[in-house]
Amino acid sequence: MDPQSSLDVVRLVGELDVSRRSELATALSQAGGGRAVLIDLSAVSYIDSTVVAELLRFRNEADANGRPVAVLIGSQQLARVIEYAGLAHAFAVFDDRGRALTFLAGTSPT
Amino acid sequence: MTGGSELRINRDTRDRGTPKAIRQALGAFLTALRIEPPLREDIVMAVGEAIANAVEHAYDTDDPGTVELHALTDAQNTLLVDVYDRGAFIERDLREGRGLGLRIVRAIARAVSIDTEGGTRIRMVFDTGAPPEQTTI
Numbered sequence: 440m441d442p443q444s445s446l447d448v449v450r451l452v453g454e455l456d457v458s459r460r461s462e463l464a465t466a467l468s469q470a471g472g473g474r475a476v477l478i479d480l481s482a483v484s485y486i487d488s489t490v491v492a493e494l495l496r497f498r499n500e501a502d503a504n505g506r507p508v509a510v511l512i513g514s515q516q517l518a519r520v521i522e523y524a525g526l527a528h529a530f531a532v533f534d535d536r537g538r539a540l541t542f543l544a545g546t547s548p549t
Numbered sequence: 550m551t552g553g554s555e556l557r558i559n560r561d562t563r564d565r566g567t568p569k570a571i572r573q574a575l576g577a578f579l580t581a582l583r584i585e586p587p588l589r590e591d592i593v594m595a596v597g598e599a600i601a602n603a604v605e606h607a608y609d610t611d612d613p614g615t616v617e618l619h620a621l622t623d624a625q626n627t628l629l630v631d632v633y634d635r636g637a638f639i640e641r642d643l644r645e646g647r648g649l650g651l652r653i654v655r656a657i658a659r660a661v662s663i664d665t666e667g668g669t670r671i672r673m674v675f676d677t678g679a680p681p682e683q684t685t686i
Contacts, residue, residue, distance in 0.1 A: 454569055454572075456568045456569065456597065456601060457568060457601040457604060457605050458565040458566070458567075458568055458569070458604075485572070485594075485597075487568075487594075487597050487598060487601050487650070488598055488601065488649035488650035488652075488653055489601055489605065489650075491649055492649055515587070516587075516590050516594065519587070519590075519591065519594070520594055520653060522656075523594075523652065523653040523656035523657065524649045524652050524653050524656075525652055526649075
């Protein structure tokens with residue numbers, strides 16, 4: 440597959456908190472060199488601010504490289520924690536996989 | 550909600566299961582008090598941030614320590630939660646490293662205070678709302 444047209448998917452499950460921060464960082468660092476990244480948290484029921492900080496760091500790095508990032512959630516707790524952290528506009532968050540993929544497909548390489 | 554209910558937990562900060570175990574115990578306590586989602590989830594979220602703060606540096610340094618939670622209700626539908634970490638050796642970074650966490654706590658709790666004398670105590674006060682009306686079947 441052409442890496443410039445490919446999609447990297449990072450999928451995690453369960454409750455993500457400070458005790459799994461390094462696991463998350465490792466999973467994100469292993470995302471390939473595709474054009475866009477889908478962080479699939481649809482099977483994650485809880486995140487805390489250490490996870491939000493790690494996602495923000497990854498998104499900033501991806502932004503710098505012109506790689507769009509979408510976050511797929513299955514629990515509204517994830518949307519609320521991002522909102523309470525004041526970062527609702529920092530992430531493209533979707534609760535529908537199709538819409539997340541449509542978003543990523545519609546973003547142009549920079 | 551009834552007045553005077555209380556929950557006390559004391560856990561080892563080096564145990565990686567500590568944050569989740571405390572969240573689960575608090576969630577069960579709130580369920581018993583008939584506090585429903587999303588408020589219940591939000592309170593657990595805020596307290597989870599305080600717990601994360603207490604254990605975060607312990608993971609990095611592997612120093613021994615404990616984190617204590619004390620939750621107490623009153624008759625005015627108020628929940629008071631203290632998260633207390635006695636480990637004075639733990640380097641604190643409340644203003645920057647945990648800035649996001651405190652922002653989340655402040656978005657949910659009615660009042661928050663932090664005392665770093667001899668450890669760190671994060672005190673959170675939550676409104677728990679009116680009790681659900683009794684129903685008969």
